[in-house]
Amino acid sequence: GVETVRFYEREGLIPSPLRGASGYRQYPETTVSRIRFIRRAKSLGFSLREIRELLSLQGDPAASSAEVKARTQTKIADIEQKIRALRRMQKTLVDLTDACDGCVPVRDCPIFNALDAHDVGRDEQLSF
Numbered sequence: 001g002v003e004t005v006r007f008y009e010r011e012g013l014i015p016s017p018l019r020g021a022s023g024y025r026q027y028p029e030t031t032v033s034r035i036r037f038i039r040r041a042k043s044l045g046f047s048l049r050e051i052r053e054l055l056s057l058q059g060d061p062a063a064s065s066a067e068v069k070a071r072t073q074t075k076i077a078d079i080e081q082k083i084r085a086l087r088r089m090q091k092t093l094v095d096l097t098d099a100c101d102g103c104v105p106v107r108d109c110p111i112f113n114a115l116d117a118h119d120v121g122r123d124e125q126l127s128f
Helices: 002-010 029-043 048-058 065-099 110-115 120-125
Strands: none
Touching: 002 029, 029 048, 048 065, 065 110
């Protein structure tokens, strides 16, 4: 969208375009390609900071693909860590759901009680 493209301009991810005689912004194909690159990188989980770093490598004649590979491997490790955290969250939620038969008043619900636990032992059980 227009706001996203303008945001990329403000963030220095793409150059500001020239304006035609009509006053409309005219983006060269290189900028359109860069926007596609940014969109694909975002869809793979790269942050804007990481994308900026990748783009700077792309423009650096001394940079090697080893640097790009290392950054991608770091992203893979980040994703694996998030997956582990999500699995722990899922297990905790499954355990809580299994502990609730759904037949008691809300005030006695083990899910609410676990989420509202104030003692350390119970909080540790819910840590992610």
